Amino acid sequence: MKTGQFRDISSLPLHCQKPQYVVYTWVLCMIILGGFLKLKYIVKTVIVCVMVATHIGLLYTVLGPDDYVDTSMRARLFILLLLFAVLVSYHGRLVEIASRLDFVWKETAISELEEMAECRHYNTQLLRNILPDHVATYFLSSHRKSHELFSQAYDNVAVMFASIPNFTQFYSEDVNRGVECIRLLNEIFVDFDELLEEERFSQVEKIKTIGSTYMAAAGLSPEACQQQEEDAHLAALVDFALEMRTRLQELNKHSFNNFSLRVGISHGPLVGGVIGARKPVFDVWGNTVNEASRMDSTGTFDTIQIPRHTAQVRRTGTLRRYRGWYTAE
Structure with missing residues (x-):
């Protein structure tokens, strides 16, 4: 707004007076998407890109004329959106890698437990074939x-x-x-x-x-x-x-x-x-x-x-x- 000029706020179009808070809300939406929704990394990245493109379009078109949102604020909000988009995408990638590793470790642990049980059963049967049952039971006892x-x-x-x-x-x-x-x-x-x-x-x-x-x-x-x-x-x-x-x-x-x-x-x-x-x-x-x-x-x-x-x-x-x-x- 130019110095020395006054306008009646009620006569102006209905534009957002505090656009930064709207952007903060968008950032929270991206954080929720990245932290709580169990989606694949590619799906999360696509959704974040669509959200960022939409928010940037709203930032430059709907949030009011330049009199209410100056260029420096638009740049800061734009950088903020991109920064959180990268962080959410990176976090999603880390979560997916950790989930894949957990799945592989769990499957490996289950497979090793099954092999251990099978090996123990085989050793028990082999010992019972070599020794009488009561003698094999004595050797297999933990006491x-x-x-x-x-x-x-x-x-x-x-x-x-x-x-x-x-x-x-x-x-x-x-x-x-x-x-x-x-x-x-x-x-x-x-x-x-x-x-x-x-x-x-x-x-x-x-x-x-x-x-x-x-x-x-x-x-x-x-x-x-x-x-x-x-x-x-x-x-x-x-x-x-x-x-x-x-x-x-x-x-x-x-x-x-x-x-x-x-x-x-x-x-x-x-x-x-x-x-x-x-x-x-x-x-x-x-x-x-x-x-x-x-x-x-x-x-x-x-x-x-x-x-x-x-x-x-x-x-x-x-x-x-x-x-x-x-x-x-």
Whole structure:
């Protein structure tokens, strides 16, 4: 307004008297857009550009003549709009980058947790395949000390040695360096292992294989020790040996072989435990184990040889024949 001139405000057109506050309101709208609305960076940038273009057009067209808004104020308001537009766009970009990183980290964490759970399940299954269930549970417990091993004395356990004596004559390294013979022996032992998955043989635990000899025991689990019937686990082991012989006979028909199974079983007290820290192996020791091994080595083909005290416990269910006195050294 020129100096010395006065105008009646009521007679002037309705223009904004304080345009800077209107611009401040526009700035707040952009801040709200950038800080609270969850939109993509490109969408936010497009909206901010449209808002700034609209506000600049309003700043130069609608906010009144030059008498009410001088050039310096227009320039300051114009710079203010551009500055906040850049800041809002930059903030939106940072928020999107942070959101993307959070999403990637979350997916990575979920994937790693799933891999850890799968690896733990695999290790648990592997440990339970190597060790008896109650021994594996002991090693997996959190209360066990890191260097503490497992050993336990048992009062009544049945031990079995089942060997295939004529496999030694069958084995030959002339064909594929003996690989085919070992593959056939593996098929035999796999058939024996499949029997352990049956419910009636749940008390039987595979101990190890020694050459063509399959070693197993029954009565090691705490459930078997609490059973009232003394010969329950012994009966399960005898039935297991009979089923092993049936499986071997079936394999002979398909492979055109004449393998025979020789079994020795004994029962009594022994000690079981885990040997080794890096490669743990469960094994059993005692006179019962030695006696079962001698029953196998001095037995005959397709028979189960047991000592006198074991025969007195296992009185029914199988056909028995007294062999007489025999020295087992």
